[in-house]
Amino acid sequence: METSIRFNDIGSRLRAHRIGKGLTPEMLAEKLGISRAALYRAEKGQIRKIEMLTSVADELGVSLTSLMGVGVEYVSTATAFFERMRQLEEDCQQIVGLFSPVSYLLTSNDYDDMLREVLQESVPQEQDRDGSATKAINAMLEILVNRKSSFRLRRPLIASLISSADLERFLLHGLVGRHDLPQRVVDERRRKARRETQHIVELIRDQPIGIQIGIVREPVPATSFQIFRQTNRSVLAISPYRLGEQPNVRLGVALITSAPEAMSLHEEIAARLWGEALKGAEAIEYLEAMIEQYGIADTSARRKA
Incomplete structure (x- = not known):
């Protein structure tokens, strides 16, 4: 310790x-x-x-x-938590974690635009009369974009565990901030979810240096966790915040710690999930079948063809 x-x-x-x-x-x-x-x-x-x-x-x-x-660092706002993630990522050599539906660091640039729309629509108008909620969302998105840019420049190793159940829901519902959206908007979000899932497939197929992706078919923990392996220590972050299907950036308390017991237990979970996860050609075949089963037809792809 x-x-x-x-x-x-x-x-x-x-x-x-x-x-x-x-x-x-x-x-x-x-x-x-x-x-x-x-x-x-x-x-x-x-x-x-x-x-x-x-x-x-x-x-x-x-x-x-x-x-x-x-001991344990408690973080009660998503903005502060993602800033802490950015700081930890700056000094780490490897990131291992379970994210929903995929590590934000591996998402496409188009995902950022979709996420902005979703987070803004998730805030009830009566709760944003002074614009404070919109301001907080903009600050958080700026941090997220900076995280992704820094990751692409530094290229630390990353092993991303992806829950197949999370991807199924992502394809079925798209990324939405509330449930009363017009059907045309829901359909477009589902098309974007399909393209984002296809982006994951291409990452697995292309195998960029330092990026490993495993598809987990068994039940996974309800909260996301990330392990940051640095030169002389490892840090664990456990998060209730979600940037996937039905995102949550408003309520929750995240935990950050280097406590040996917490580190050991989560290292064991990560190792077990990774050992049983689908990888490579098997993962590609599995995801392509999932896209066809749960994804909505991508009309923009048809027009391009």
Whole structure:
């Protein structure tokens, strides 16, 4: 178990929780009664006094132990969680995880446009009269796009476990933010889901360096998890947030930890699922049959043909 305090990590958590609260550096610095420069140094890990950390934790509504990364770090907003994912991915050599319906890092660029539409339609108008919900969605999407761009530049190894049940629902329903959408919109989302699933097939067929995909046919945990393997440690993230069919970015508490027992248990789960997952030609054949069975006809593909 780690015993040393990693001040850079504390600064990263501070920044993530600030973003999750929708606060600019200037706003938080003013609330704390410090200069913008002092806050900037704190977010870089240059923290001189425990009193300052205590004030920051109180202002952001997180525990001091969570901010310091002692034991388990709890993250109560999707925006802060995805910022923490971006930070962890910057320093990792390998990512292993179970995602729904697939790791966001492996999605196409078209997925981002669809996700923006879905997240915006999922917010009831009466809950966004001041535009705060839309602002939070835009901030989160900016973080997600930055994550994908950084991943494509750095190319850490990634092993993505995909639940076949999640993909079936994705093909059957598409990506939707609520259930009262016009049928034409639902049909178009299902066509996009079909194209995104076909994108997964092409990734398996092309076998880009460092990308491994396994299709899991057995029941999987209800929550997603990711293991970040870094040079001198591994970090586990367990998330209730979903970016797939019927996304959830509004409610939940994510966990981040390096606790040996949690790491060991999830490494065992990942190894077992990976060992039994379909890969390569078998996965391609299975997914193509699934697309034909559950996917809606892609009219745009017909026009191109």
